[in-house]
Amino acid sequence: MHRELFTADHDAFRDTVRQFIGKEIVPNLTDWESAGRVPRELFTKTAEIGINGLQIPEAYGGGGITSFLFNAIVIEETGYAAASFGGLQVHLNTVMPYFFEYANDEQKDRWFPGFVDGSLISSIAMTEPGTGSDLAGIATTAVRDGDDWILNGAKTFITGGINADLIVVVARTARVAENRRDGLSLFVVEADMDGFTRGRNLDKLGLKAQDTAELLFDNVRVPARNLLGREGNAFSMLTHNLPQERLTVAVAAHATAAAALTLATDYVKDRKVFGQRVADFQNTKFVLAECATELEASQALIDRALVALDTGTLNVADAAKVKLFCTEMQSRVIDRCLQLHGGYGYMREYPISRLYVDARVSRIFGGTSEVMKTIISRSLGL
Numbered sequence: 599m600h601r602e603l604f605t606a607d608h609d610a611f612r613d614t615v616r617q618f619i620g621k622e623i624v625p626n627l628t629d630w631e632s633a634g635r636v637p638r639e640l641f642t643k644t645a646e647i648g649i650n651g652l653q654i655p656e657a658y659g660g661g662g663i664t665s666f667l668f669n670a671i672v673i674e675e676t677g678y679a680a681a682s683f684g685g686l687q688v689h690l691n692t693v694m695p696y697f698f699e700y701a702n703d704e705q706k707d708r709w710f711p712g713f714v715d716g717s718l719i720s721s722i723a724m725t726e727p728g729t730g731s732d733l734a735g736i737a738t739t740a741v742r743d744g745d746d747w748i749l750n751g752a753k754t755f756i757t758g759g760i761n762a763d764l765i766v767v768v769a770r771t772a773r774v775a776e777n778r779r780d781g782l783s784l785f786v787v788e789a790d791m792d793g794f795t796r797g798r799n800l801d802k803l804g805l806k807a808q809d810t811a812e813l814l815f816d817n818v819r820v821p822a823r824n825l826l827g828r829e830g831n832a833f834s835m836l837t838h839n840l841p842q843e844r845l846t847v848a849v850a851a852h853a854t855a856a857a858a859l860t861l862a863t864d865y866v867k868d869r870k871v872f873g874q875r876v877a878d879f880q881n882t883k884f885v886l887a888e889c890a891t892e893l894e895a896s897q898a899l900i901d902r903a904l905v906a907l908d909t910g911t912l913n914v915a916d917a918a919k920v921k922l923f924c925t926e927m928q929s930r931v932i933d934r935c936l937q938l939h940g941g942y943g944y945m946r947e948y949p950i951s952r953l954y955v956d957a958r959v960s961r962i963f964g965g966t967s968e969v970m971k972t973i974i975s976r977s978l979g980l
């Protein structure tokens with residue numbers, strides 16, 4: 599169905615991004631998957647075509663765009679091409695909103711020009727070996743010492759953690775007996791700070807070109823000027839940005855499922871079995887018809903959510919519904935599209951196999967499907 603969201607400016611930007619992915623990413627993807635990361639220089643190239651600075655105010659050299667639609671286009675085109683920008687999507691769509699919302703003027707002056715030209719890329723470090731879904735249970739601490747904070751702890755599963763120059767770290771700065779969500783704060787750790795080390799680039803099932811790291815903080819002396827937002831207030835800051843983070847995962851999930859449908863539709867028209875095309879079996883037609891219908895429903899949900907995000911009305915429960923529906927749909931659709939490829943679908947040289955392994959994590963990161971259901975049921979008064 600026709601999408602009503604986009605103008606000629608969006609379409610022109612989409613063309614630019616599509617060409618960039620075709621020229622700079624697709625031919626290199628297999629090498630980057632073997633390396634476990636995209637090269638750091640990729641982010642200066644994306645900066646040159648304006649991706650990095652889209653939402654940064656013009657005063658710092660950025661595009662000054664408040665709408666999320668241009669970001670959504672980058673996510674969509676990446677998914678349609680079964681490609682990867684490494685940790686860039688997390689930097690742009692999950693971490694940058696904290697800087698936009700909570701950085702003071704001095705911090706903006708220090709970091710925003712680097713974000714625009716691609717010399718600075720950030721990650722967000724919430725998850726720890728001992729806790730993920732239960733964020734209030736984190737063990738990383740920061741203790742005030744004069745003009746600094748002393749940070750200690752370990753984080754894991756951090757997207758972009760190998761390539762990042764700045765890491766936004768969630769740490770406990772106080773224990774508040776009545777409310778364990780109080781007393782968490784956000785610190786910006788710079789990669790060259792003493793005591794900060796990167797652990798393993800983790801060997802994942804999928805998303806092979808995206809670095810996912812362990813990060814270690816051993817008495818890291820973080821100057822107080824690197825505190826982001828109000829001390830003790832991190833939980834509500836993190837909650838504030840959840841709708842955009844979850845919509846990002848949903849948009850990627852939809853786009854990769856759409857790519858799977860295209861791949862399968864093309865494949866079944868070529869492949870002959872028992873003297874006829876796989877496309878000629880009624881089962882094939884019905885399976886692909888179901889996939890197309892699921893995709894249409896998911897697209898409608900996403901487009902409503904994109905409008906709601908831009909108008910500031912996308913709440914946490916609605917974003918959870920969108921993430922839950924689109925990521926569960928993604929797994930169903932990609933699985934069926936792989937099945938139609940037969941054994942070739944299981945071979946890594948066929949992009950459907952990459953879509954399959956990459957999809958599995960969508961139901962886990964950014965909050966698991968079970969956590970989404972918890973949030974949605976709470977909104978029902980349960």
Ligand SMILES: Cc1cc2nc3c(=O)[nH]c(=O)nc-3n(C[C@H](O)[C@H](O)[C@H](O)COP(=O)(O)OP(=O)(O)OC[C@H]3O[C@@H](n4cnc5c(N)ncnc54)[C@H](O)[C@@H]3O)c2cc1C
Pocket residue numbers: 688721722723724725728729730731732754755756757758802805810959962963964965966967968969972
């Ligand atoms: C590839 C990848 C990239 C990631 N990137 C980042 C990143 O950049 N930054 C970052 O901070 N984190 C990141 N994460 C971590 C991710 O957000 C967590 O893995 C996720 O939140 C789940 O936490 P957990 O792994 O500790 O699972 P757990 O919280 O231990 O969950 C285990 C199981 O228990 C279930 N469960 C938990 N709570 C409930 C409940 N209340 N009711 C019912 N069931 C429940 C879960 O759904 C799950 O099935 C990433 C993870 C992966 C795999």
